[in-house]
Amino acid sequence: MLELRARWTLVTGASSGLGQEIARSIARDHGGNVLVVARRRERLETLCEELRSKYGVQAAFITADLSNPDDVERVFTEATRERDIHGVVLNAGVTYWGEALKLDWGEFQAMLDTNVTSMVRLSTLFAKHFIERKTEGGMMFVSSVSAFIPVPYQAAYSGTKAFILSYGQAMGQEVRHHGVSVTVFAPGGITTELLDKAGLSNRFKAGDMGMMSATECATHALRAFIYRKELYVPGLLNQTLALAARLLPRGFLAQRTAVMYRPER
Numbered sequence: 011m012l013e014l015r016a017r018w019t020l021v022t023g024a025s026s027g028l029g030q031e032i033a034r035s036i037a038r039d040h041g042g043n044v045l046v047v048a049r050r051r052e053r054l055e056t057l058c059e060e061l062r063s064k065y066g067v068q069a070a071f072i073t074a075d076l077s078n079p080d081d082v083e084r085v086f087t088e089a090t091r092e093r094d095i096h097g098v099v100l101n102a103g104v105t106y107w108g109e110a111l112k113l114d115w116g117e118f119q120a121m122l123d124t125n126v127t128s129m130v131r132l133s134t135l136f137a138k139h140f141i142e143r144k145t146e147g148g149m150m151f152v153s154s155v156s157a158f159i160p161v162p163y164q165a166a167y168s169g170t171k172a173f174i175l176s177y178g179q180a181m182g183q184e185v186r187h188h189g190v191s192v193t194v195f196a197p198g199g200i201t202t203e204l205l206d207k208a209g210l211s212n213r214f215k216a217g218d219m220g221m222m223s224a225t226e227c228a229t230h231a232l233r234a235f236i237y238r239k240e241l242y243v244p245g246l247l248n249q250t251l252a253l254a255a256r257l258l259p260r261g262f263l264a265q266r267t268a269v270m271y272r273p274e275r
């Protein structure tokens with residue numbers, strides 16, 4: 011098992027949603043210190059104050075834009091300068107909703123850099139760091155059930171999540187003999203700002219079948235992380251979807267999913 015108590019875990023995308031609740035759970039339920047990363051400084055500051063005062067852990071933040079390669083390098087350098095990092099949760103991510111042909115090129119590039127490139131770079135740097143220091147650390151990559159199913163109108167986003175699923179499971183095999191674990195966490199719908207920003211919050215709402223709160227989802231994520239699971243899909247409906255994706259033709263799944271996501275519905 012991964013021991014988080016009194017050790018440092020870095021969490022990206024912790025200024026809201028799932029990342030924020032993962033950071034809270036590490037401090038509250040596991041007595042772990044957290045180093046949180048995102049662009050919105052004020053939110054990170056407030057979270058760190060809360061975690062220190064309520065749970066008596068150490069908490070620090072780095073503001074960084076993970077779509078910027080220089081910021082990604084700086085996150086690693088600053089994170090490891092004065093701390094022994096033992097856990098890394100690469101959760102930051104962005105999405106969009108709409109036709110692939112209308113997706114702005116800059117928006118696509120920023121999504122690819124945030125969801126994929128920063129994850130590959132940070133996971134590579136931290137895995138090497140763990141191996142050199144003989145730290146039997148853990149990493150968790152936040153993917154999505156959309157990694158299993160081609161999602162029309164989120165085509166590029168579901169592609170980034172499929173990359174994370176494949177990369178994470180494969181990389182995990184390469185580093186496990188060093189005692190380093192890689193957990194791919196693939197949730198379904200979570201009621202967070204992500205859905206608001208994409209304009210999807212009217213279509214997928216709290217209380218709808220399969221939707222989870224960020225707090226509930228973070229509890230699942232932490233369990234998977236500390237038990238060093240290779241892949242974890244939280245919730246029965248999401249698990250059924252992931253299983254169906256293995257059994258049913260992908261074309262059929264894409265067709266059915268298009269009906270749910272088509273903007274003019």
Ligand SMILES: NC(=O)c1ccc[n+]([C@@H]2O[C@H](COP(=O)([O-])OP(=O)(O)OC[C@H]3O[C@@H](n4cnc5c(N)ncnc54)[C@H](OP(=O)(O)O)[C@@H]3O)[C@@H](O)[C@H]2O)c1
Nearest residue numbers: 023025026027028048049050075076103154199200202204
């Ligand atoms: N919500 C869902 O239904 C759902 C379903 C499956 C998977 N997921 C995945 O879960 C993860 C967390 O999403 P969420 O739902 O919690 O969304 P969220 O509330 O929008 O949180 C996203 C986090 O990522 C950070 N972030 C975004 N772009 C960034 C950048 N360029 N540099 C640094 N940080 C950046 C945001 O912080 P700043 O804006 O402050 O930078 C924020 O803290 C994502 O990887 C998402 O793909 C979400």
